[in-house]
Amino acid sequence: MAQISILGGGLTGRLMALLLARQGHCIQLFEQGGKDGNLSAAFVAAAMLAPMAEAVDATPLVLQLGYQSLDLWKQIMSMLPEKVFMQFSGSLIVWHAQDSDISHRFAQQLRRGNGGKEVWQNWNGDDIATNEPQLGGRFTSGFYLPTEGQLDNRQTLMALANAIEEVGVQCHWNTAVSLTDITADWLIDCRGFGAKADWNTGKSQLRGIRGEVARVYAPEITLNRPTRLLHPRYPLYIAPKENHIFVIGATQIESEDESPVSVRSGLELMSSLYAVTPAFGEARILELATNLRPTIDHHDPEIRVDTHKKILSINGLFRHGFMIAPAVCFAASRILNNALNNQAIEKDKETGIEPVIL
Ligand SMILES: Cc1cc2nc3c(=O)[nH]c(=O)nc-3n(C[C@H](O)[C@H](O)[C@H](O)COP(=O)(O)OP(=O)(O)OC[C@H]3O[C@@H](n4cnc5c(N)ncnc54)[C@H](O)[C@@H]3O)c2cc1C
Incomplete structure (x- = not known):
């Protein structure tokens, strides 16, 4: 040994x-x-x-x-x-009605990336409301990706x-x-x-790619799985952890700057979150954090x-x-x-x- x-x-x-x-x-x-x-x-x-x-x-x-x-x-x-909290309840991808073009492109990329297979289920507004009541009435369609998880x-x-x-x-x-x-x-x-x-x-060469996330506490909100918002300017994901803590992210910036989150990024993350459901308006911001993804x-x-x-x-x-x-x-x-x-x-x-x- x-x-x-x-x-x-x-x-x-x-x-x-x-x-x-x-x-x-x-x-x-x-x-x-x-x-x-x-x-x-x-x-x-x-x-x-x-x-x-x-x-x-x-x-x-x-x-x-x-x-x-x-x-x-x-x-x-x-x-x-x-x-340790680990969940395999799939993930949900949603978009606002005016961004349906993006969803078509995303579906094509998803199919291509998964060997030509339609690995997702198409959810309509009722499916979304049944499975994610908090998002009911906010989105009329979404892609549900089974088997995905988070921890x-x-x-x-x-x-x-x-x-x-x-x-x-x-x-x-x-x-x-x-x-x-x-x-x-x-x-x-x-x-x-x-x-x-x-x-x-x-x-090969290693570089850092900056990412910024927010952690918020929203005791009145429950999401059952990670949810991504497709958006032309502010794509977003929300990963719900235990006890109504949500990790909101994440920017991907070609920079090795390790300084704190900028006002612009903070605003973008928060407005995008609010656009998913205004119920997040009363959430409490616990933390805005950055780090570098090690990338070759x-x-x-x-x-x-x-x-x-x-x-x-x-x-x-x-x-x-x-x-x-x-x-x-x-x-x-x-x-x-x-x-x-x-x-x-x-x-x-x-x-x-x-x-x-x-
Ligand atoms: C904003 C953001 C969101 C992300 N989201 C996801 C996600 O949803 N899903 C996913 O799969 N991945 C995600 N990642 C990526 C994931 O976090 C990284 O790929 C992973 O942490 C890399 O692991 P690592 O051990 O190589 O590096 P790290 O986790 O960074 O660990 C490296 C360690 O080395 C230590 N270290 C460095 N130099 C020294 C030294 N000289 N002496 C002693 N210790 C040292 C550091 O302190 C650090 O603890 C995300 C990353 C970021 C930044």
Whole structure:
């Protein structure tokens, strides 16, 4: 069994620690932020598990990893010491009557992205009112995408932290490290955007794409599933978490600016939310938050292996981290075990991920 140090304890770092510790490896994890994950992109994310909807512009590999991860999340949840909110009630896509052109285009992209299949159900105004009473009378048609899900990102991060501490991972919270700071048999670099300088000495290039979200509390509103609004200027999603907390997002801005949410973005998110239903007018804004999605130029996740320096790096989970992390991390743990056993490092058969060997 190997001594392994993991740099970065956001989503992938915690998952890798859990999988490898359960295999008997001796793990140390270094995270610059707190145990709650406050500095990670994962802390801000809406954590929707939506491969059908993402098919509109995600790569085929990402979609496949997304579908595989739906089941793998159930497996991971069974390894956690506490219950985490996870839901598979599908998702709903709606639009205002004047934007029906957008819905036609979206349907075409959805069909194309899902192998020509009509994977959704067309809901009329009555279906919407029956299944999402709060939206009744607001929309006359929508697409219902079954099987999609979501989870509570912050509960997941905390439950993963508790799980890895329980299985003996030595966690160094509030400890920023670089690749040269620590020694171990192998290093696993899970620093997300924090790995940019090291990553960009290689072939593919990593950048951050800024996202902004609002968290609101609306005790009088219940939505049963994540809902997206198609809109020409202000597309929006609303991910309902437990206890009437809603995560509203998210802008996608080509910028690595990590400063707080701008007034313009705040206004856009809020007006778009109000347009879904004015009932949100009395919601309380708990938080406006930003973070950077770690994105590689080809928009796929990448697993890099440096067999000389003994570093395995996982990055580029972009805006799909929760959707694909389980499949990516199971693949990375198989690849690492092959390296530890001096076996060939080759394409992971179960996921199709081709590791990049340095
Ligand atoms: C606004 C927004 C909305 C999103 N919504 C969704 C969604 O609905 N569905 C979905 O699937 N995905 C979503 N994502 C994407 C998802 O959050 C990311 O893909 C995922 O978090 C990437 O995981 P990661 O572990 O690579 O990076 P992170 O989660 O960012 O973790 C990296 C960790 O490394 C730490 N770190 C960095 N440098 C150092 C250092 N030098 N030393 C120690 N620690 C360090 C950081 O503090 C951080 O905790 C969203 C992201 C954003 C920003």
